[in-house]
Amino acid sequence: MTDLLSLLPPGMPSPTSLPGIALIGAALLVSYIILQAIYNLTLHPLASHPGPFLHRASFFPYLYRQVTGTLPLDMLAFHARYGPVVRISPDQLSFSDPQAWKDIYGHRSPGQPEFPKPYFFYRAKNLPPSLLSESRENHGTLRRLMAHGFSERSMRAQEGIIGGYVNMLINGLRNASGGFGGEQGEGRNGVSEKEKEGVRVARSTGEKEGKPPVPVNMVSWYNWTTFDVISDLAFGEPFGCLKKAEYDPWVDAIGKGVRFGTVLMAIRTLGLEDVLLPIIENLSNKARRFHRKRTMDRLERRVNLTKERPDFMEGLLQKKEEWGMDMERLAANAGLLIIAGSETTATLLSGATYLLLKHPEAMKKLTEEVRSTFKSEEEITLSSVGSLEYMLACLNEAMRVYPPVPIGMPRVVPKGGAKVAGTFVPEGTVVAVWQWATNHNEQHFVEPFEFHPERWMHDPQFANDRLDAVQPFNVGPRNCLGRNLAIAEMRLILAKIVFNFDMQLANHGKDWLDQRGFIVWDKHPLPVYLTPVERNGV
Numbered sequence: 262m263t264d265l266l267s268l269l270p271p272g273m274p275s276p277t278s279l280p281g282i283a284l285i286g287a288a289l290l291v292s293y294i295i296l297q298a299i300y301n302l303t304l305h306p307l308a309s310h311p312g313p314f315l316h317r318a319s320f321f322p323y324l325y326r327q328v329t330g331t332l333p334l335d336m337l338a339f340h341a342r343y344g345p346v347v348r349i350s351p352d353q354l355s356f357s358d359p360q361a362w363k364d365i366y367g368h369r370s371p372g373q374p375e376f377p378k379p380y381f382f383y384r385a386k387n388l389p390p391s392l393l394s395e396s397r398e399n400h401g402t403l404r405r406l407m408a409h410g411f412s413e414r415s416m417r418a419q420e421g422i423i424g425g426y427v428n429m430l431i432n433g434l435r436n437a438s439g440g441f442g443g444e445q446g447e448g449r450n451g452v453s454e455k456e457k458e459g460v461r462v463a464r465s466t467g468e469k470e471g472k473p474p475v476p477v478n479m480v481s482w483y484n485w486t487t488f489d490v491i492s493d494l495a496f497g498e499p500f501g502c503l504k505k506a507e508y509d510p511w512v513d514a515i516g517k518g519v520r521f522g523t524v525l526m527a528i529r530t531l532g533l534e535d536v537l538l539p540i541i542e543n544l545s546n547k548a549r550r551f552h553r554k555r556t557m558d559r560l561e562r563r564v565n566l567t568k569e570r571p572d573f574m575e576g577l578l579q580k581k582e583e584w585g586m587d588m589e590r591l592a593a594n595a596g597l598l599i600i601a602g603s604e605t606t607a608t609l610l611s612g613a614t615y616l617l618l619k620h621p622e623a624m625k626k627l628t629e630e631v632r633s634t635f636k637s638e639e640e641i642t643l644s645s646v647g648s649l650e651y652m653l654a655c656l657n658e659a660m661r662v663y664p665p666v667p668i669g670m671p672r673v674v675p676k677g678g679a680k681v682a683g684t685f686v687p688e689g690t691v692v693a694v695w696q697w698a699t700n701h702n703e704q705h706f707v708e709p710f711e712f713h714p715e716r717w718m719h720d721p722q723f724a725n726d727r728l729d730a731v732q733p734f735n736v737g738p739r740n741c742l743g744r745n746l747a748i749a750e751m752r753l754i755l756a757k758i759v760f761n762f763d764m765q766l767a768n769h770g771k772d773w774l775d776q777r778g779f780i781v782w783d784k785h786p787l788p789v790y791l792t793p794v795e796r797n798g799v
């Protein structure tokens with residue numbers, strides 16, 4: 262050993278000293294990364310698939326794009342460069358062919374296994390599973406139990422609850438847009454501290470042009486409404502956001518959590534969960550205890566209700582003993598419903614509002630449809646808005662241009678491998694269709710970046726559009742359970758707003774869609790001037 266040490270070049274630290282150990286550690290790490298890269302590029306089962314060079318060699322550039330929120334957008338350029346199948350990280354393929362929706366996520370014929378959901382994306386080791394993360398074996402039964410709250414019958418029974426919050430939204434907007442000024446107005450118009458600066462600029466522009474004095478931040482109002490609706494349907498009581506015209510800490514935490522979720526996924530992808538998660542949990546202990554106590558208190562109040570209620574929990578509660586549903590699992594599913602059902606719907610409503618206001622022709626057509634279909638506020642209900650065809654086209658087009666979930670929902674190719682959109686994929690590969698990129702692919706759509714609701718109205722100009730490429734709710738056995746409710750709720754909210762107000766964007770200059778995409782978008786405030794429509798002199 263002493264002889265070996267004497268071979269070291271002069272000036273090198275001794276391998277038994279601290280700098281020496283650090284140097285050896287660094288050399289081992291670099292060698293590991295190089296060997297991994299060589300393996301990923303040559304012997305890995307996906308080695309022959311094309312893809313961005315660095316992403317094929319290592320996870321790091323992919324994860325960097327993921328945690329900085331550019332990945333869903335970058336995916337479009339990757340497909341433009343490499344074609345319909347791209348190797349986006351050492352073990353992941355992205356598909357842009359619409360056929361891939363069915364092949365990856367669709368229902369299987371008997372004997373064919375589903376593509377399971379990967380652990381790194383869906384499951385936290387320390388939490389009980391929800392419907393979203395439940396194993397394939399348990400998913401079907403749990404889904405049937407929960408589907409009870411989403412049936413046609415339940416939705417009809419929920420009309421009163423949902424309609425009540427939408428009316429609160431309309432009243433709140435009426436007050437916030439015109440009735441208040443100065444500091445009081447600031448508190449009531451949905452503008453948080455962080456957002457105030459943008460709105461101040463918007464307001465002064467509006468005043469110069471003789472507009473109503475207070476723009477309202479539609480992102481906040483939509484969020485408050487959808488969170489109150491879903492909380493009522495999941496816990497039996499709202500968050501009270503609409504009443505107070507401010508965010509509840511629970512709701513605020515969800516917004517931050519969604520962004521943090523991508524960091525968590527990166528940690529799991531690198532296999533560092535056991536090391537880093539306890540540290541993160543320790544740092545956020547106080548906030549987590551607060552959040553957990555409020556969830557459990559709410560849940561307990563709902564569980565203790567003796568009267569039947571047409572909400573999401575009723576089906577689960579009726580079978581809770583039979584299914585061994587303890588409070589932890591009930592809380593996991595109530596939490597899922599709130600996260601899945603409110604942020605997504607509010608995001609799409611915000612995007613649709615922006616896109617309509619940027620396209621006055623479409624807004625004019627929609628306004629005509631709504632105001633000619635309904636003569637009074639009371640006629641606008643969850644069921645009656647089903648007849649608004651142009652409205653549905655606008656929402657569909659908004660979901661194409663600005664899908665609330667812009668990423669690809671990952672699945673794992675099962676044993677033996679499988680064909681996806683005509684390409685054989687080896688087992689264990691993570692595959693997905695990335696929504697934003699697929700929806701903006703010029704091979705699928707004429708003018709993919711333009712907002713044309715007419716695509717969805719059989720306009721011959723768009724006859725060759727691949728409308729089947731747009732799947733905002735996903736397809737197959739694990740598609741969105743709340744799809745019908747989401748569409749009905751969005752139609753109702755937008756119809757009531759268009760019926761009651763003329764709208765105008767407060768800051769026309771900025772492209773509001775220029776956002777970073779995590780699991781959902783990191784939305785900017787959307788300040789809008791609202792002018793109440795006068796009817797019968799009112």
Ligand code: HEM
Pocket residue numbers: 392393394404491597598601602603605606609665666670733734735738739740741742743744746747
């Ligand atoms: C515009 C609104 C919405 C969009 C774009 C949307 C999108 C999605 C997507 C893409 C999935 C599949 C996730 C995956 O494959 O991992 C999903 C699942 C789910 N969504 Fe939605 N969603 C919306 C609204 C809602 C609403 C209103 C609810 C309920 C209140 C809801 C409840 C669920 C549930 C429970 C699942 C899990 C289903 C399962 O795994 O069986 N969603 N949603």
